[in-house]
Amino acid sequence: MSRQFFTSGCNLYSNDLKLMREFYAGNKTRNFVLLGVNMDANKTDFMQYMNLIALSVPAAQRFPIVWRNAPAHNDTFGTITKKPTHFVLDKTHKLVVRREGVFQPDDWDELWTNLA
Numbered sequence: 001m002s003r004q005f006f007t008s009g010c011n012l013y014s015n016d017l018k019l020m021r022e023f024y025a026g027n028k029t030r031n032f033v034l035l036g037v038n039m040d041a042n043k044t045d046f047m048q049y050m051n052l053i054a055l056s057v058p059a060a061q062r063f064p065i066v067w068r069n070a071p072a073h074n075d076t077f078g079t080i081t082k083k084p085t086h087f088v089l090d091k092t093h094k095l096v097v098r099r100e101g102v103f104q105p106d107d108w109d110e111l112w113t114n115l116a
């Protein structure tokens with residue numbers, strides 16, 4: 001399982017997001033779950049981002065995205081100080097990677113290892 005915390009205007013995340021979408025499309029049937037957690041300050045920015053995704057991203061590459069500032073949203077990932085921030089959890093939901101900033105080559109290796 002992988003979770004990414006990001007804002008829609010995050011330039012660092014744009015390449016990561018493209019690679020994550022491709023990885024998701026190729027591995028969603030192999031015990032891989034990807035959840036995007038958008039951290040935009042207001043709902044309008046989040047909704048504009050979601051509309052852009054609907055228009056520009058192939059359906060097979062669209063993974064679930066939630067808005068962290070929604071009244072009903074609750075998670076236990078604490079304060080996110082850098083955007084993007086990635087969390088990779090193993091099958092037992094144990095944290096195996098926390099990356100603040102763009103995903104690194106070793107992070108991809110860890111992600112592949114945890115799919116086995």
